[in-house]
Amino acid sequence: MTIDxxxxxxxxxxxxxxxxxxxxxxxxxxxxxxxxxxxxxPYVAQAVEVIRESxxxxxxxxxxxxxxxxxxxxxxxxGEAAKKLAEQGYRTSLVxxxxxxxxxxxxxxxxxxxxxxxLSGKSE
Numbered sequence: 001m002t003i004d005x006x007x008x009x010x011x012x013x014x015x016x017x018x019x020x021x022x023x024x025x026x027x028x029x030x031x032x033x034x035x036x037x038x039x040x041x042p043y044v045a046q047a048v049e050v051i052r053e054s055x056x057x058x059x060x061x062x063x064x065x066x067x068x069x070x071x072x073x074x075x076x077x078x079g080e081a082a083k084k085l086a087e088q089g090y091r092t093s094l095v096x097x098x099x100x101x102x103x104x105x106x107x108x109x110x111x112x113x114x115x116x117x118x119l120s121g122k123s124e
Contacts, residue, residue: 003103003104010101010102010103010104011102011103012102012103013102013103015070021102022070022102023070023071023072023100023102024068024069024070024071024100024101024102024103024104024105024107025068025069025070025071025074025098025099025100025101026066026067026068026098026099026101026107026108026111027066027067027068027074027078027096027097027098027099028063028064028065028066028095028096028097028098029047029051029064029065029066029067029077029078029081029094029095029096030063030064030065030093030094030095030096031044031047031048031078031081031082031084031085031092031093031094031095032044032047032085032092032093033085033090033091033092033093034090034091034092034093035090035091036090043085043090046084046085047065047081047082047084047085048060048065048081049084050077050080050081050084051065051067051077051081054067054073054077054080056068056069056073056074056077057069057108058108059108064095064097066108067108068105068106068107068108071098071100074098078094078096081094082094
C-alpha cells in the first residue's frame with residue numbers, strides 16, 4: 001500500500017486481528033469538571049490518567065491531550081475519560097477534535113515534523 005499525502009483518498013487498511021477497516025485518528029481531547037472552582041487541574045489529571053492508561057500513543061500539552069489510534073479506540077478513551085468525572089457527579093465538559101485519515105499512522109509525531117520542515121524551508 002502506497003501512501004500519498006496529497007491524495008484526496010487513500011486505500012483503507014484492514015486490521016488483521018478484527019477484519020475491520022483501520023481508521024487512523026489523531027484527536028485532541030479536553031475533559032474538565034465544571035463548577036468546581038478556579039483550579040481544575042486535579043479533575044483534568046483524573047481524565048488524563050484514563051487516557052494515559054489506555055495504552056494509545058498520547059501527549060499532554062497546556063490545553064489538550066493528543067491521542068492517536070483507531071477511530072473506535074479513540075472515541076472509547078474519550079468517553080471513558082469524561083465518564084471518570086461524570087460518574088463522580090460532576091458536570092463534565094468534553095471537547096474533542098479529530099482528524100480521521102485512513103492509511104496513515106504515526107501522525108502524532110509526523111505532523112509536527114512536517115510543519116517544522118516547512119517552516120525551516122525544507123518542505124516535502
